[in-house]
Each structure stands twice: as C-alpha cells, then as structure tokens.
Amino acid sequence: MEKKSITYLAIIGMIAMFFIGWGVTSLLTPVGGEQRATFVITGSTTTEPLITECADQFMAINPNVDISVSGTGSGSGISDTINGLNDIGMSSRNIKTTENDTAGGTLIDYKFAKDGIAIIISATHPNATWLQINGLTMDQVFLIYNGTYNTWDDINPSLVAQSIDVYTRPDGSGTRGSFEELVTKDSEELGDNSGYQTSVTGYIEVASNTVMAQQVGLNSYGFGYCGLGFVDANLIAVPVNGVVPSVATILDETYAISRSLHMLTNGPATGWVQAFIDFVYGPYGQKVVEDEGFIRIWF
C-alpha cells in the first residue's frame, strides 16, 4: 500500500509540475520580437468564415502573426470592440447609434464587402418556374414573412395550395436584422406595421447562411433568405420587385435587399491590425470575399 501511494503521489506530483511549468511559461512568454504577435477578432457568424479564411492566408504570408477568429454573433462582436475584448469586431448589420454612443463615438467602421440577401425557395418547388419568372414584390415578401400569407396560393391562386414554411435566423442575428430592416422599411406604405413584430416567431430558426441554404433546398415548400453567395443549384433566388439579385444589380443598388459587411475597431487601428485590414481590402482579401460568396467592393 505504502509503495503504491508513493507511485500515485509521484504521478500526481509530476502532473502538477507539468501544469505549473505550463502556467509559468505561458505567463513569461513575451509578445513581439521573434515571438508571435497575436490579436483577436470576434463577431458576426456570417462574416466569420470569410475573415477566418482571410486570416489563414494573412498568417501564411506573415508567419509571426497569430490571428484568432471566433464567430460569436454581430451583437457581441460590437460589444467586445466597445469593451476592448477584441482588436477587430465583425458585424453583418449596421452599427446602432446606441452602440456608437456607448463607445463614445470612437468606433471606426470598415465596410469591406457587400452582400445581397437573396429571397430563396427550393429548386424542387412545384411552381419554381412561375416564381422565377414572375418574382415577388417587396410587399409580398413582407406579407409572407409576417404571416399574412400562410399558403403559396395566398400569393397567387395559380400557385400550389401548400403551407409556406418560413425559415429565419435567430433573433438578434445580423442577417435577420438587416433583412427585417430592409423588408419592413419598404412596407411602411402598407400602413400595417403592427403585425410585423408579433407574428414572426414560430418560424424554423437556423444557425447560419449555410444551414439556411441547405434546409430550404431540402424543403420544396420552404421560404427563406440568405447571402447571395450561398445560393446553390438546389435553390432559386426569387426576383424581388422584378429585379434578379446578382452582383451587378446589388452594386448599382437596383436590388433592394442588400447590406455591407463590417469590420470595427475602437479607435484607429495600428500595427498588424492595420496591416490585416489593409490585407482584407487588398487583392487577396477581396478574392477571398468573392470566393466565400460575397461581393467585393472594388474590381
């Protein structure tokens, strides 16, 4: 028994030593010089894959830099920037004035990409061709989203008499915020804004653009919205107000539902942070923007 307990104690002691050593080295490791320069980016889940890829490429060129990217959602990305918990915040919606006020007006907003929010239905929808040709009006999109139209034949009697399965993003999501802001703004003339806020619960909520695209693609009667770049062969992006969403129509702003993707810093960026922002604006960064399905801001 005595021997065994010594062995156990020795093992525990060794493990403890290991951790103490780990803790001490991690505390003592200086930043800079030959060591890594680290900085943190948090925020929008829509923007996160794009920035992650940019960061990976940036780190491949600058091996001394270590950028940590986390997708936490637009709201907490902005709050993190305000509270100094990150170096760059990502947001897929516009910064609220309240947020800028909290920060004391020091937030700097970098709009580094554009994104059209496509209204999507499945390619297997029985009336896919009709919808692709005739499209929907902004009012119709709004009336579907606020629950006034429950079945497809509510929109037009020639459509199939099946329920419209509306997909949305979680409350607070930047994409959802932009979508609701843009869709309801044009629906003010309906004079019935009261219905908007109360009836949009109860829709299927999906975690990301990719899941939205996948789920609506699988559901013949689905209706949803996602970034234009996520529209694949299983989906049809429905023309809105007669305008087909495309890079051209989003850039000349004839397609109404579009937004910018933002990077934020609290005060002017310096050093590697500035270099990274420049990289995102530069040719490599903008190529990633395009590859990940968003629209570059210059050509």
Place this chain on the structure above:
Amino acid sequence: MATETVYDQILYKEDLSYLKKNRDPIIKWTLFVFASIATIFVFLIIIFLFINGAPFFAAVPLNDFLFGTNWLPTAGDFGALPIIVDTLLVTFGAIIIALPLGLATAIFIAEIAPPKLRKALKFTVEILAGIPSIVYGFFGLIVLNVIIKDIFGLHYGNSWLSGSFILAIMALPTIVSVCEDAIRAVPDYYRNASYAMGATKWQTIRKIVIPAGMSGITAAIILGIGRALGETMAMLLVIGNCKTFPEPLTNLLDCVAVITSTIAAGWGPTEQGSLEQRSYLALAIFLFLMTLIINTIANLILSRIQRKFSGERSKKRFSEFRESKLYKYMQKYKQLLLTIIISGLFILIPIDFVSRVIGVSICIGLSFLMYIRKKVPQNKKKWITYGIIIAFVGWVLSTWIGILLAITICVLILGTIYVIRRISTVSQQRLWFSIIYLFSLLAVIIVGILVSYIVVRGFPVLLEPDFLTGFPSDNGREGGILPAIVGTLELTLGSIAFALPLGVCAGIYLSEYAKNNRITKIIRAGIDNLNGTPSIVFALFGFVFFILFFGLGRSLLVGILTLGLMILPTIIRTTEEAVKAIPQSFREGSLALGSSKWQGIGKIVFPAAIPGIITGAILGMGRSAGETAPIMFTAVRSSARWITFSLFEPVMALTYHLYRLNTEVLDAVDKAAGTALTLLILVLLLYAFAFIIRSRYEKRKQW
C-alpha cells in the same frame, strides 16, 4: 531498519509522531480552505446568475415572462411560455421512448443476462454516456431528420419527434444504470420467497422486483428528465427552434424549441448588458430552477430507498408532519387538490377558450375516474388504469390519423392485453421475455447504428495523411485538426488540474471532517444540485463572471475555469463516495495503532480511495472533452495555424470545430465525420481507461 529493534523504533519516533499529530489542525484547516473555495465557487454560480438576471425581472413582469406566448427579445417580447411548454413536451416524449427501452435493458442486465453478457452490456451502456452531445447532433441532423422527413412525407424533418428520439438515446444510459441499481438493490430473499411460492421468474420480476424497486425506477425517470432538460448542442442542431406550441398540441411532427437551444442560439448575437441578453439569463435561471427541483426530488427518492432497505426509520421532522391534521386532510383530499391546481393552471395560461375547456374537463374527468377506481373491486382496478392510458394514446393518435383508425388501434391493444392475461403463465413469461430481449436489442441496435455510421464515414478521413497532424485550411474543408486535438487536450487537462485538487480536498473534508450540521447539509445540497445543472448554465456563468465581470478575454484560461467548475461537483461527489466506501475498520485500526486522524486518512484511507478518485477524475475529463456549450462563448477560435500553450489565448476545440462544420461549412461532411470520430475515440479512450482502473481495483479489493 534491520538493525533497529521495534523498541528502538518506538523510542526514536516518539517525538516525531507527536509533532506529526500537531500537524493535524493545520491539515484540517487547509482542507477546510480548499473545501470552502470549492463551495464558494459553487454558490457563486447561483448568486451571480441571479444578480445578473435580477434587472430583467425588475423590468419585465414575471407574468409576461412565464405566460407570454411571444419570444422576440429584440422587439421587447419576452413570453417564454411556448419555449417552456415545448421543452416539457420534448422531454416528455424522450422519456416515453426511453423508459420502455431503458427499463427492459435494465431488467435484462440485472435479472436475465448471463454474467459475461451483463458485463459487456453494462460497459456499452456506460460508454454510451460518454458520447459527446455534438456527435448526437451531427447524427440527428444528417441522418435522423432526413429519415423522419421521408417516412412521414413531411416538408422538413426538424421536429419534436426527432428531438425526443435523440434525447431518448442520450437519457438511456442514465435510465438504464439507475434502474439497474434499483433492481439490484432489491434483496435476494424477496426473490427467493417469491420462487418458494411457486412464482415464475417473470411473475417475480413483475410482481415483486419491479414494485420493490419502483422508487428507484422513479428516480431513474426523474434523473433522465434532468439529463434531457439540460441538453443543448444536439437540440440546437436537430429541432427547428420554432418558438411556438406544436399545432395541435399533440403533433409530434411539428417544429419546436427548447430552453437550452434558445439560449445557445440567442446569447451570442445580443448586445452585451442589454435587456435582451439578460432575458437569456432569465431563461437560464428558470432552467436552473427546473433542474434544481428535479434533482432534489430524485435525491429525496434515492435517499428514501437507502433508508427503506437499510431499515432506518424516516426522519422525525417528517413523521411529526405526517401525524399532523393538515397532512391527513391533504391525504384525504389530495386528488381534489391536484385537480384544482391543474385546472387552475389550464385557466391561467393564455390559451384559447376551447383548449381551456378541454383541459379542465380532462382534469375533472380523470379525477372522477380515479375516484371510481377506488370503489371498484381490486381485480378490476387495472382495467381503469389501462382505460385511461389507452384513451390518452387514442386521443394523441386521433390527432394524426383520424378518430376511426385510432379507435381501431385502441380496441386492438385492449384485446391484446385481455388475451395476454388469459394465456398460461409460462407463455406469458415467454412473451414478456421476448419483448424484453427485443427492446434491449433495439437499444443496442440504435447505438450500433449511430456509432457505426460515424465510424464508417469518419474512418477513411482519419487515414488521410494530414488529417490528424495537419492544420485546417479553407474553413476546415481542407487540412487537418491538429490544433483542435491539442486544444481539446489542453482544455481537458487544464480543467482537471483546476478541479481535481479543489474537488478532492473538498470531498475529503466533507466526508471525514465536516460535522453533520445544517451548513454541511446546505453545502452538500448545493454540490448535488450543481452536479445535474445543464452545461449551458455554466456557459453563461463563465461568460458573465470571467469575461464580463473580470474582463478576461475569450481564452483558454476562461475555458479551463468554466469546464473545471462544471466538473467540480462530480469530482467532489466521487471523492466523497470513494472515501466513504473505505470501511470504518480501516480508520479504527489506524487510530488503534496510535495514529492521528490525518495520519489515518492520509496513509490509509486516501491511498485506498485513490482508484475511485481517479475513476471520477477521468469521467470528469471525458465530460469536459465532450462539452461544446461551456466553451462556445468563452474559449474557442475558428481556426489556428499555431499550436499554442498560452493560457490567455483562445484555442480550437474538437467539439466546437464539429459544431462549426455542421453550421458554417456544410460541404465538408466527411471532415465532420472524421472530427466526430476523433472526438469519440478520445472520449471513449478516457472512459475505457476509467473502467479498466475500476475493474482492476474491484478485483484487488480485499475487504
């Protein structure tokens, strides 16, 4: 040594042993300090959640929160009723699926299976408890939802049914192991007496063993409910998160939302410190209170079983209450009371008039039936119970398949029961045993499908040259998962390094030194309850406490602390149990030889308890390796090009990487399967290690 006589030794060591005895108070106080730190953390979680949630409850009337039907925090609507009801429905569905499977498996393991098969099955069941929830989520999303969509011809597969099914598999290990313990706790002379009366094996199980183990089975159900209530990641992926009631309320195929997934999806995007964010804290508090109640009930029942079979009498305080008039009145009119309470609930909650009338009339009808049941002779009583259950099943069925078909099915079921009761006892046993075999087999098959799916899809990816040793690129579509493996190991080892010293000291203090007074009881209750608290609650605590309150950034350190706190109660509890399991005679023997209390504990009790403690620690490591929710907001990053060991930087983790591959990068299913398999292997290795230690320890045990 050899040259010294025993007498020399005693002379020589006399002074020293006196000194060593003097060490006792120091050690006691050191242990006390550690135990208090652990306890303070435990209570800090509760206090911090409430303090941070308080502004929400000040701003939003409780009535709006509990009975409002619209959950849209950004618009100022905080009605959590649909989410709460959906949570209960999903959990209820899970128990309905898991109970027959779990109970049958438990009976099979405890009563029927030959010893070798029993060991193998027990091992499988315990291993099952270690499968990370994100892996279930992956399976549910990719396989189960598609199957459900196709079978029922639905528009989509995200449904109450798929949620309940996944939860049922997850609650199965808890239910099986607690049921099995309950059945085994029934003394053998109960069985022997039954056999002596000429009963068959099935009759003994059915009439003696199950009724005697009933309270344990109830506890198993309650613990299973607790497990199901707290599940986050799988639910987030599998159910559709629609914050409405199913339409109609019995529609198993409708999309639902649960509290945990609502918190996990909503917490990140909200503005920090805003009322919206606090609304999710309020949900977490509600969930915490729900699990608190459930765990308390389960613990009460389990301690009652111990008393029942050890022959102790119930507590005095309770027996006084039992003799009071109030209790007698309550006993007499408990049915009426229940009816009034439940009907009142139906009237209070804002549902439409017709549903209210239906709810209240069902309540009154049920209590009337129970009243009649009391009046009918003993042998007819069962039929009324059957009638009620089948009427319920019929009602549920009729909302899907029409009244006529439902009635036909109900009549068929009743007929079958009638026939079964008429056939010979031998045939009955054969029939029931085959049902038990079938259900146990089904449980094993379900697990088999899940594991083999992941192995088949993931194994080829593991063999890819760069997968285990490379860095991810193109958002995880290419490259490997080395930083994620290292990150998970860092988080796991770190959390155990944080929790083990605290937990072991607290456990030893609680079992050996703490006086059996009220404070100790409160501490123990706190620890017991945190043991079953959902991981998402720890996630919010970690975020609010370490990131917002202390201003630590999202980092490995915060992840370690959050995970460590999560497994701390488990470690305290296993330590306490391991130390308690050492026979009292060990301590007495040591004291009789003139040792001090600590000498006895440190040299005799603790070394003997070490294998038990290590088992607990490894199980804790398995749990922290498999958790996603607590690190999601506190410690993880999306990609990495470095292997870092710094405590102040975020790390990659296998669980979160898998979550990301399920939500952001859907065209990399193979990589996701590979990640899932790696995670599975890592966690199962830890679990297998724990079981090997345990079984070796049991073999060597000499008392």
